[in-house]
Amino acid sequence: MSCYCSHAPEGNVNQIFELHILTFFSDEDIVIAQYDFQPASDSDLQFKKGDRLKIIKETGEWWLAKSLITGYEGYIPSTYVARAHTMEVERWLFKDMSRRDTERLLLAPGNKPGAFLVRESETTKGAFSLSVRDSTPEQGDIVKHYKIRALDNGGYYISPSTTFSSLQELVKYYARTADGLCQRLGSPCKTATPQRPWAQDEWEIPRETLKMVKKLGAGQFGEVWMGYYKNSQKVAIKTLKEGTMEPEAFLQEANLMKQLQHERLVKLHAVVTQEPIYIVTEYMANGSLLDFLKTDDGHKLKLPKLIDMAAQIAEGMAFIERKNYIHRDVRAANILVSETLHCKIADFGLARIIESEYTAQEVFLSIHAKSKVSI
Template sequence: MSDIVLEEIFIKRSQQKKKTSPLNFKERWFILTQEKISYYDYDADKMKRKGFKGSVDLEKIKCVEIVQPEMGAPLERSFPFQIIYDEGPLYIFARNEDIRAQWIDTLKQMVHHNKDRMQKYHPCFWVDGMWLCCQQEVKQAMGCKVLDGKNGTSQRRKPRVREKPLPPTPTEEKVARPLPPEPAEPSGLSVGMTVRAEYDYSPITAQDLQLKKNGEYTILEMSDPNWWKARDQLGNEGYIPSNYVVEAKTGLEQYDWYCKNMNRSQAEALLKSENKDGGFLVRDSSKAGKYTVSLFSKGGGETQGSCKHYNICTSSQGQFYLAEKHNFNTIPELITYHQHNAAGMVSRLKYIISNRAQPPSTAGLGYGVWEIDPRYLTFIKELGNGQFGVVKYGKLRGQNDVAIKMIKEGSMSEDDFIEEAKIMMKLRHENLVQLYGVCTKQRPIYIVTEYLSNGCLLTYLKEGLTQHPTTVQLLEMCKDVTEGMAYLESKQYLHRDLAARNCLVDSNGTVKVTDFGLSRYVLDDEYTSSEGSKFPVRWSPPEVLLYCKFSSKSDIWAYGVLMWEVYTLGRLPYERLNNTEIVDQVPRGLRLYRPQLANERVYSIMTSCWQEKADERPSFQELGLLGKVCGQTRPQAGHKD
């Protein structure tokens, strides 16, 4: 082998997988010589190179440049760069900016005289069938940004002398109180840009700015990821909920028929609830970067009606179509045509069905607001009794639907929770029940949260579903929980009591995780001790049962049990055993059986969550591939099902 110029341990993204997921990112030992850059598997304990995994000849390299990190990427993937050669981009993630700059500079100097160097490149990633920077859907498409100078060659620093690569920094489970979420600007939006309001918003505090649907506003400040300071066209300034606005003129999001992030089950639930023949919406397809038209029809003498799903195809010329003889340059043109012509579908698109009638939940009820005046609450009906007391449905200021937990005295460590609530309110995800605020000036204290009309997931599984739920419905429920928990995991936040009883279901069938972290503040010995009858023994792994050792991996175990609850439609785990028997037998290898509705691939996901050793269980990020791993199939583009 030629003399080594540089070597380092990097994270590498797989080039072969069709869909991007956390499973595609592997640590590899990279070695740069005068002829090629090669990468290997390695033994992390002995710091020795193992199997050869691949290489790129330097003479084939066309471009070396940084890549803008994806929104929400974990810290270890904050410094990506790309090596472009004949087979496409090789994405590599450095541990810090200095190492990245060193490798980029060295590689640029070494390939400076290559013949086929590029003049334009893509500054963002190719992800799931699309360039994030320019939305082109052809991987070989020409870059959208011009390189500076001669292929971006710069003279920042000389490469340092070869040294032994450092081992990867070990990651430890952090169970202490997490820090507030770091502010993160979403991809494509920045201070000074113009945004369009997707919903009306009425100010609740003097600091807020009123939003009018489809009005345009200028972003002035983005230091808080949930509340941005903005200016309207009349010069008024104030804070707005960041999830109520999108970039002005951003494609499909300006149309009411486009339902972003809606899955198949949710689309069917919404269309059936409206019950209009010819009701339709456009949603993201299961194939990333593609779109599906979901249509409700009562044709053919059907009394109940049914939903059909048509994937929007792209021709070789880049035009869009549902029926092959009717091609259009844009999706809005296609929709307009089919609003007047069925052209092969069961019906023309008659009525726009939108999920934008109800605005999303906000992180709190105003910028910086966490204490709520109880005089603004109206109690309407009791929903049930929880661990901390009675839960009621009500209204805030007569307009916002809320759930109100009335905390019975002596059930909670109140002072600790009140401090934690300020942090919890900043957690915002579409699969988490939003905490709006607390009422702490009187006793009992109140916890005010988002209200979900379909109630507890456990009850919904037993009573709310049809007698014969589809496997797609059950899988979507699990995926909803996965995504909410992956967000908590990314914030180093533990749930500690994940179960179907601690998830809620909204009117569209979306499942959201609730009561995350609250178990830390329970004062009931029967609940906090693993010997207690209220302790969630049936959802706990061996290390919790034996040593009360909680981590994100104990949440993973509980998630596997929750999946089992979903696929048994709400049965009690280990239903024939008492808690003492479970504590005795689970550490010795007892596991739940495969539910009848779960195929082997779904059950393999459950059992992966129940590995005896915590570090052998997957993360929630890795479980994000659930639908693909379980072999979920959808119709081919342009075909109905």
């Protein structure tokens, strides 16, 4: 049965409604969709934001689920849902997030003074932190943090004089009045829709599954395009000119590159190994750091943000070093920037293959030339 249908078949409406009622107050296996999801294959389950689903099996990034709206089953990305009847459904709750990443997120484009989030405390178990974006003439845009302490009876407070039975009540109160905070709470911190997890078995893919949409750039060895995989998932596609490298050498290196997974490295999704070789990676909306810094938005960046970008790049390079790997071509053109101004390192490993291939060709040409002279 195809999972693309978004409505229950006629005649089954009552059954689906009964199913919905019976499971509404069910166990922790019930989740609520936080984003719309369009399937890329018949095994995926389509759903819309707000739909309720029952989890049948949790396996890695893809979970098997059943829609309580349509009754259909299929696989869903775990990052697109939150467990019902838990704090996970609150848009302002970010559980596992460091203080530094919190500041990066709140100061990203799209958020204004008053934007906020609540996260688990890094130092005190059972406590939380409220982080709020503020703006002052002296400091400009900054983020201020307030510790939310837990009461013995299960309540919470920032100031001992004002306590609340839940985090939801605390947020509602400070949305009405600042009462000592730098700002009255405005909108929850905005984030981009999570990138769709890539299926583990989709590594060497057919060229026909890719659709080129917009050319982003070109270089000595090929071009970079924005495109779609299976007409649904936005990706970046790097095309390499024929003869740039041997397919066997490329695939061997690509398999090593795929093992390097880190939040500061661009994710390598898949490859087309028949020439011309294609490399499929996650799409980064703001392109290369070199080009972004030349734009109006890039010119507006203050020194603290530029230092933070450098720190992000250093995090990625430190990871590569820990893995005993060498990039060989670190430069602004190979650093990509997301829409939230997060930096990721790209093209690690490619320089080694291309360098080896061209070194071999140069040696051959040199020997060939000397042979002609000696003859």
